[in-house]
Amino acid sequence: MDDVILSVTDFVGLLNQTLEFAYPNVVVQGELANLRVSKNKWVYFDLKDEFSSVKFFGTVYQLPGPLEDGMMLQVRGNPRLHNQYGFSITVQTMQPVGEGSIKKAAALLQAKLAAEGLFDADRKRSLPYPPSRIGLITSGESAAYHDFIKILNGRWIGVEVRLADVQVQGDAAPAQIIKALDYLNTHEEVDVIVLTRGGGSAEDLGAFSTEQVTRAVAGSRTPTLVAIGHEVDLSLAELAADQRASTPSNAAELLVPDKRHEIEKLSVARKTLLDVLNQHAKNQSKALKEARERLQQSIESSLRDFAQNLRLSRQVLNAFNPTAALKRGYAIVKSEGLLIRSITSVNKGDALAITVADGTINAKVSD
Amino acid sequence: MIKVAVKKSDYKSLNVELDEVLLKLQSDDLDVDTAVALYERGIEITKDLERYLKEAENKVSKIKADFS
Numbered sequence: 001m002d003d004v005i006l007s008v009t010d011f012v013g014l015l016n017q018t019l020e021f022a023y024p025n026v027v028v029q030g031e032l033a034n035l036r037v038s039k040n041k042w043v044y045f046d047l048k049d050e051f052s053s054v055k056f057f058g059t060v061y062q063l064p065g066p067l068e069d070g071m072m073l074q075v076r077g078n079p080r081l082h083n084q085y086g087f088s089i090t091v092q093t094m095q096p097v098g099e100g101s102i103k104k105a106a107a108l109l110q111a112k113l114a115a116e117g118l119f120d121a122d123r124k125r126s127l128p129y130p131p132s133r134i135g136l137i138t139s140g141e142s143a144a145y146h147d148f149i150k151i152l153n154g155r156w157i158g159v160e161v162r163l164a165d166v167q168v169q170g171d172a173a174p175a176q177i178i179k180a181l182d183y184l185n186t187h188e189e190v191d192v193i194v195l196t197r198g199g200g201s202a203e204d205l206g207a208f209s210t211e212q213v214t215r216a217v218a219g220s221r222t223p224t225l226v227a228i229g230h231e232v233d234l235s236l237a238e239l240a241a242d243q244r245a246s247t248p249s250n251a252a253e254l255l256v257p258d259k260r261h262e263i264e265k266l267s268v269a270r271k272t273l274l275d276v277l278n279q280h281a282k283n284q285s286k287a288l289k290e291a292r293e294r295l296q297q298s299i300e301s302s303l304r305d306f307a308q309n310l311r312l313s314r315q316v317l318n319a320f321n322p323t324a325a326l327k328r329g330y331a332i333v334k335s336e337g338l339l340i341r342s343i344t345s346v347n348k349g350d351a352l353a354i355t356v357a358d359g360t361i362n363a364k365v366s367d
Numbered sequence: 368m369i370k371v372a373v374k375k376s377d378y379k380s381l382n383v384e385l386d387e388v389l390l391k392l393q394s395d396d397l398d399v400d401t402a403v404a405l406y407e408r409g410i411e412i413t414k415d416l417e418r419y420l421k422e423a424e425n426k427v428s429k430i431k432a433d434f435s
Contacts, residue, residue: 140429153424153425157419157420157422157424157425158378158423158424159425159426160428161425162430163427163428163429165434172435179434180434183430183432183434259421263417263420263421266420267413269385269409269413270409273388273389276389276392276393277392277403277406280392280397280399280402281399283395284399
């Protein structure tokens with residue numbers, strides 16, 4: 001048989017046609033090597049194992065997160081022969097595999113977002129306490145939802161909850177969560193957005209550590225409270241949130257006060273009111289007692305002064321007592337009942353009555 | 368006295384009023400009549416607040432939009 005002689009371009013076309021027919025889509029797993037990003041758009045890398053190495057080509061939008069040479073990757077793509085640059089597989093999807101690689105990828109992503117400041121403490125806003133309207137993003141059928149609502153109802157009153165029912169695991173989850181966050185920020189007036197789900201495997205909780213969901217939580221205008229899984233689980237969305245709770249129940253506990261505690265505070269307030277009133281009464285009676293004492297003292301003082309004055313007056317009066325004068329040798333001279341104070345008031349021969357201290361002497365004027 | 372339901376907006380303002388009553392009651396120059404009146408108002412407020420805490424309920428509703 002005569003060989004068909006192909007032009008180079010025809011060969012390339014033929015080979016690609018064959019590949020497209022036989023292997024339109026392949027999934028290859030290997031170690032990442034020579035990762036290179038060009039013009040912030042094109043991605044080139046190799047997947048290799050002990051014996052072989054194959055080139056891959058894709059775009060930055062296909063990157064699952066920051067990657068590093070040495071990580072195990074699983075890539076779905078289309079093999080083809082480029083008319084200029086040789087053989088490569090065009091990437092459709094790619095993801096790290098194996099616990100080591102997944103953990104590595106997560107650590108790299110966390111470092112990248114932390115460096116951007118997404119988890120900074122001073123970005124965190126305080127939540128209104130208590131909130132009036134809560135936007136709740138979770139799966140409506142889940143135990144997490146029922147636990148949260150149950151604890152909320154047991155603790156507080158007068159709260160309105162708007163539920164955004166979404167998938168909380170699987171490939172569809174991140175997009176739904178982001179849509180719900182956006183909806184609550186633009187179409188609902190809520191004081192706080194609660195994003196929560198219950199426990200699960202690392203894969204189950206994966207949506208809450210994706211770059212898109214983490215950025216969406218960080219960028220929420222409304223303050224966020226994120227509670228994913230159990231106490232030990234810490235997703236990137238929780239780090240980016242304004243507040244983190246360990247579980248859905250814990251989220252309800254942090255969000256609102258306990259009305260039983262508030263009722264207790266009211267009975268304490270009643271006791272305080274009574275105590276203050278009694279204190280007033282005590283103070284009033286004390287003031288009255290003091291006033292009475294002051295009045296008493298004032299009266300006694302006045303009385304003492306009065307007694308003193310009386311004594312002085314008596315002394316003065318005593319000085320003018322005629323009896324005392326008579327005792328001292330003075331006499332009262334009267335003539336026919338009239339008091340004689342001068343020699344011109346008597347004539348020779350007049351009868352005089354001279355009163356001395358112990359009696360009266362009858363006398364006649366001789367000179 | 369007719370029992371009027373306490374609204375959520377009242378809850379906040381009643382709390383503020385209670386604080387004011389307690390503050391006024393602690394001032395030194397207060398005659399007995401005013402003190403008793405403040406005390407009675409304070410007790411009334413605590414009873415209203417307690418009734419609100421015991422009777423008011425939450426409201427949970429599902430957003431109709433589709434997020435898929």
